[in-house]
Amino acid sequence: MEEITIYVTDREGIEHEIEIPLEIDLNLMEVCKASELPVEGTCGGMALCASCHMYVESEHNLHEPSEDEEIMLDQVLFIQDNSRLGCQIKITEEINGLKVRLANLG
Numbered sequence: 001m002e003e004i005t006i007y008v009t010d011r012e013g014i015e016h017e018i019e020i021p022l023e024i025d026l027n028l029m030e031v032c033k034a035s036e037l038p039v040e041g042t043c044g045g046m047a048l049c050a051s052c053h054m055y056v057e058s059e060h061n062l063h064e065p066s067e068d069e070e071i072m073l074d075q076v077l078f079i080q081d082n083s084r085l086g087c088q089i090k091i092t093e094e095i096n097g098l099k100v101r102l103a104n105l106g
Helices: 028-034 067-073
Strands: 003-009 015-021 053-056 083-085 099-102
Touching: 003 028, 015 028, 067 083
Parallel strands: 003 099
Antiparallel strands: 003 015, 053 083, 053 099
């Protein structure tokens, strides 16, 4: 497999299909920004701002959130059981077909 496809639903309810080459070393927040979706990523992917808060809507087995990610998620509005920070989801073959929805920020 040379690339994967993910599906990102923006805050207007529009689903975007994004094809991502596997040879890049990016996270989901960076892919969303590169695809011109409204994701801030103001902390640069350090799990310090939660401006890339999103909901995982598919049944993928992602790695457990780090302590830093959990601390930041505890501070966000509109948290759900499937809340994650996009900056903490690495682009790998295992997330092919991942579906996420961008969270409202306020």
